[in-house]
Amino acid sequence: MSVKDKVCVVTGGSRGIGLEICRRLVADGAKVALIGTREETAQNAVKELGATADQVKGYALNVADGTAVGEVFTQILSDFGQVDVLVNNAGITRDTLMMRMKEEDWDLVMAVNLKGAFNCTKAVMRPMMKLRKGRIINISSVVGLTGNAGQANYAASKAGLIGFTKSSAKELSSRNITVNAVAPGYIATEMTDAVSDAAREAFLSNIPLGRAGEAKEVAAMIAFLASDESAYITGQTFNVDGGLVMQ
Amino acid sequence: MSSTADKVIEVICEKLSVTADQCLPEAKFIDDLGADSLDTVELVMELEEQFNVTIPDEVSENILTVGDAIKFVEENA
Numbered sequence A: 001m002s003v004k005d006k007v008c009v010v011t012g013g014s015r016g017i018g019l020e021i022c023r024r025l026v027a028d029g030a031k032v033a034l035i036g037t038r039e040e041t042a043q044n045a046v047k048e049l050g051a052t053a054d055q056v057k058g059y060a061l062n063v064a065d066g067t068a069v070g071e072v073f074t075q076i077l078s079d080f081g082q083v084d085v086l087v088n089n090a091g092i093t094r095d096t097l098m099m100r101m102k103e104e105d106w107d108l109v110m111a112v113n114l115k116g117a118f119n120c121t122k123a124v125m126r127p128m129m130k131l132r133k134g135r136i137i138n139i140s141s142v143v144g145l146t147g148n149a150g151q152a153n154y155a156a157s158k159a160g161l162i163g164f165t166k167s168s169a170k171e172l173s174s175r176n177i178t179v180n181a182v183a184p185g186y187i188a189t190e191m192t193d194a195v196s197d198a199a200r201e202a203f204l205s206n207i208p209l210g211r212a213g214e215a216k217e218v219a220a221m222i223a224f225l226a227s228d229e230s231a232y233i234t235g236q237t238f239n240v241d242g243g244l245v246m247q
Numbered sequence B: 001m002s003s004t005a006d007k008v009i010e011v012i013c014e015k016l017s018v019t020a021d022q023c024l025p026e027a028k029f030i031d032d033l034g035a036d037s038l039d040t041v042e043l044v045m046e047l048e049e050q051f052n053v054t055i056p057d058e059v060s061e062n063i064l065t066v067g068d069a070i071k072f073v074e075e076n077a
């Protein structure tokens, strides 16, 4: 698919789904700016992808820090010349029942998952508007559609991303910039490794396709949405969830 | 006209893809120069950058014409 030579920024690209997204985009010939929280995680991922330094570069950034986001995206723009695709994938969980949830748990998850996407979107808006094209893809979660006990903060942030996706899609449509969300279901990564065996069993038994998803199955959807072929699609949310949530 | 005015008009021409002779002082960005709401935001941000000024939202809402933009920059830059 046509992402060849497109410059793609992937936040949370150092592990899990984000790393698989980078791997797929690199395989399809895109240039990738990969963001992790630390220089070390970012550079390890760059090494693992094994591409040339022209094709993949790693950056350390806390997406919740608006000032730092501005600086790093300025660096990315100067390193690659432009940004064609932004994938807001960085995300964290601080799961616990609301009875026990602290204000910090709420604030931190909102700051990284929701404000992080806002910060990064703001940083690419003007350059994309100048190009008169662009693709922004926000990684939500099916939990943002269904809710989940123990994830009030996370589910709210992921539902928030869907409203954010629709609003940005409307604001940017006149500049040929599309904004979509992808809502993964249960994907095997370090994030889901943290879940207890009993919870995992219960979860899997509800999935029509009867198994956890693979990160590369999410990456395939991203590759399509990042490509020229998806030009007539904006403001939508696509579930990649083995049929868990059918709308 | 002052050189500031010329520079403002230059920015407007570039941002809105219009010619200098269309940039009459009373020309409205949206009605006369084909701008949409995003264009006007971009234009204000470009003026802020070029002239090193800050244009607060409540002021930028009232910058509707070429003359408004020139007046603001002349008085504040």
Ligand SMILES: NC(=O)c1ccc[n+]([C@@H]2O[C@H](COP(=O)([O-])OP(=O)(O)OC[C@H]3O[C@@H](n4cnc5c(N)ncnc54)[C@H](OP(=O)(O)O)[C@@H]3O)[C@@H](O)[C@H]2O)c1
Binding pocket: A011, A012, A013, A014, A015, A016, A017, A018, A035, A036, A037, A038, A041, A042, A061, A062, A063, A064, A089, A090, A091, A092, A112, A139, A140, A141, A142, A183, A184, A185, A186, A187, A188, A189, A190, A191, A192
């Ligand atoms: N796994 C699932 O089943 C599932 C389901 C639905 C949705 N999702 C969503 O998919 C996305 C990726 O999930 P994952 O399972 O791949 O997570 P993961 O394995 O825990 O990886 C998280 C990634 O985000 C980065 N990150 C964390 N906080 C950050 C911050 N403040 N600033 C910048 N980067 C930050 C991490 O960087 P470091 O490596 O430096 O720590 C890492 O690259 C998340 O948004 C998640 O909510 C996952």
